[in-house]
Amino acid sequence: MDKQITIAVAGLGSRGNAYSYALDNLGDRVKIVACADILPDRVERYGDRYSIPQELRFSSAEEMLKTEKVADVLFVATPDRCHYRHAMAGLDLGYDILLEKPVSPVLSECFDIAKKAKETGRRVIVCHVLRYTAFYRKLKSLIDSGVIGDVVNIKADERVIYWHQAHSFVRGNWSNSKRSSPMILQKCCHDMDILHWLVGKRCVAVSSFGSLTHYKPSEAPEGATERCTESCPVYMSCPYSVENCYIAPARGGNFSWPIDVVTQVPTLDALLENLKTGPYGRCVYHCDNDVVDHQVVNLLFEGGETATFSMCAFTAGTSWGRETYVMGTKGEIIASSGKDRIEVNVFGGASDVYENVSSETDGFGHGGGDYGIVRDFIDLIEGKDVTSSYLTDIDETLESHIIALSAEESRVGGGKLVDTKEFAERNR
Ligand SMILES: NC(=O)c1ccc[n+]([C@@H]2O[C@H](COP(=O)([O-])OP(=O)(O)OC[C@H]3O[C@@H](n4cnc5c(N)ncnc54)[C@H](O)[C@@H]3O)[C@@H](O)[C@H]2O)c1
Numbered sequence: 001m002d003k004q005i006t007i008a009v010a011g012l013g014s015r016g017n018a019y020s021y022a023l024d025n026l027g028d029r030v031k032i033v034a035c036a037d038i039l040p041d042r043v044e045r046y047g048d049r050y051s052i053p054q055e056l057r058f059s060s061a062e063e064m065l066k067t068e069k070v071a072d073v074l075f076v077a078t079p080d081r082c083h084y085r086h087a088m089a090g091l092d093l094g095y096d097i098l099l100e101k102p103v104s105p106v107l108s109e110c111f112d113i114a115k116k117a118k119e120t121g122r123r124v125i126v127c128h129v130l131r132y133t134a135f136y137r138k139l140k141s142l143i144d145s146g147v148i149g150d151v152v153n154i155k156a157d158e159r160v161i162y163w164h165q166a167h168s169f170v171r172g173n174w175s176n177s178k179r180s181s182p183m184i185l186q187k188c189c190h191d192m193d194i195l196h197w198l199v200g201k202r203c204v205a206v207s208s209f210g211s212l213t214h215y216k217p218s219e220a221p222e223g224a225t226e227r228c229t230e231s232c233p234v235y236m237s238c239p240y241s242v243e244n245c246y247i248a249p250a251r252g253g254n255f256s257w258p259i260d261v262v263t264q265v266p267t268l269d270a271l272l273e274n275l276k277t278g279p280y281g282r283c284v285y286h287c288d289n290d291v292v293d294h295q296v297v298n299l300l301f302e303g304g305e306t307a308t309f310s311m312c313a314f315t316a317g318t319s320w321g322r323e324t325y326v327m328g329t330k331g332e333i334i335a336s337s338g339k340d341r342i343e344v345n346v347f348g349g350a351s352d353v354y355e356n357v358s359s360e361t362d363g364f365g366h367g368g369g370d371y372g373i374v375r376d377f378i379d380l381i382e383g384k385d386v387t388s389s390y391l392t393d394i395d396e397t398l399e400s401h402i403i404a405l406s407a408e409e410s411r412v413g414g415g416k417l418v419d420t421k422e423f424a425e426r427n428r
Contacts, residue, residue: 005381008034008070008095010086011077012042012062014261015100015127019075020050020364022374032377033071036064042315046262065089073381078098079173080180086107088125091116096123098377102189103394103401105181107427110401114394125377128193128392128400129365130322132372135357135392136194138342139324139335143198147344151199154307158191159321159338165313166240167258167294170215175289182289184208184411185404191322192297192407193392193400195309195325196325201301202399202420208407209415214313220285228283240284242275246360247417248378257365325401337367398424 007023007030009016016037023030032050037043047057058064061078065086074095075134076086084104091098091113103110103126117124130136141155143151161167174180196203213219225232226241235241246259247268255266262280263270275281293313300306302371315321321338331346342354358367373392380386406418406428 002029002382004028005030005242006033006071006074007031007071007075007379008036008056008064009075009077010036010064010090010101011047011075011079011082012037012039012046013077013280014257014425015036015045016075016077018370019077019098019374020046021268022371023378026375029382034058034064036061042264052144061086062089065093067100068097069093071098073098073377078103080186084113086112088116091120091122091124094120094122094421096381098125098266098373099126099394100183101397102185102404103325103397105185106404107401107405107424110394110398111428114398117394123380124394125373125380126394126397127373128190128397129305129369129373130190130194130367131197131369131390131392132376133358133367133369134372135335135337135342135367138357139326139333140198140390142333142342142344143200143326147331147346148326148328148333151305151326151328153305153327154195154198155325155327156191156195156309157323158188158309158311159315159323160187160311160313160316161315161317161321162239162313163245164258166215167245167261167280169291169293169313170240170284170287170289171280171282172258172261175287175291177291182404182408184210184295184297184311184326184407185290185401188297188309189400189404191309192403193308193397194324195299196301196403198324199301199305199307201303203299203403204302204411204421205300205417205419206297206403206407206410207298207415207417208410210292210311210411212290212292214293215284215287215289217285217399220283224283226283227281229281232283242281245273246275246280292411295407295411297403297405297410299422338406340367 034056035046038060043057074090075098077100078086087099168174178336191316221234223233250259250268250271263274295311324335326333336341340356340358344352376386402420402424406420406423410416410418
């Protein structure tokens, strides 16, 4: 067997665990040898699961990254505003890093990480997991095959889903941009990455509109209580009630995401206790959220290609859903991640339909992307040949962050045109 790759994981929440489950499928090629989180019960549970010795269970990423390298590679799955210091400290120790997105809500910090990666000669791969799905790889390969000629325009929709918005962007970790990131960066840097990748050119200008329209006190049903309890007059009928979002599925034995974000202990008692006092038990109309619930972005690329992107909370569904229409000089592609279907219509020619595109990677988060990125990252570290044009290394990732943060500047400025090159220079 080749040398086993050892891994240190910082941040043992939803993402840290998702990548760890994905790693389980790589067998003896990898071993998780160290872990860190500021919540002691997470460290203990995770440490026990991977038989990590006590001396390699750390009370924070800072502690783990203080003195010496304890593994071959570092996974950084801590909150958005920690990534910068954890990635910089990891690079200083000589780690190759799998880094959660967004890299940082501060663009100059993204440039700093890219610079340090170059100086230290280490790899930083950012978790733009969509590129690692069979679905988007199929779409990219169809475009690159030339079957629809040159790409002229892309129309992309991100259907967030009402309960996902409420969970993550109203009650949850990414509800307030000052604590985390603007939504166009946090949620949609994936989409900006995919658009820039599919067009294959640099985005030169953006304009954007969007706002928070619904999840605020003025929109609350009459008499809605500040915490979501049975005393609220709309408790049973509100689509956002904790009964509908968390308790009913848990009673049916479902403790998967997003319920496992509310409690990592899969019991009804633990869930109810968290809902009684924690952030996920708040009324969605009475939180401290400030991120948008809908946003549109217009993008202009360097060859004159255009794209329109729309992100909206007010959509229904149970799983991830992105719709992408690619229009080329010789045909069009209609790609629905929700339906797992890609249709190619050549003008005056044949139509092809690809169904169940993601089937080979079913069972992993983000349509297989969580597994795909971990697999490619480990392949890369083992020195295997990984198609470099598919890799989201830190330099490639700067583009998605420049586009997203330029779009946020435009939105905040009432939709003004932002020149992405000028924006990047100003924020370097
Ligand atoms: N790639 C994707 O598609 C994707 C999807 C969702 C979230 N994310 C990103 O992943 C990151 C983690 O998100 P999550 O959903 O796992 O959040 P989470 O809150 O479930 O997990 C974060 C963990 O980091 C821990 N933590 C906080 N400060 C720490 C420190 N100083 N040292 C060590 N641990 C610390 C927290 O206690 C928590 O357990 C965020 O940046 C988020 O934006 C990426």
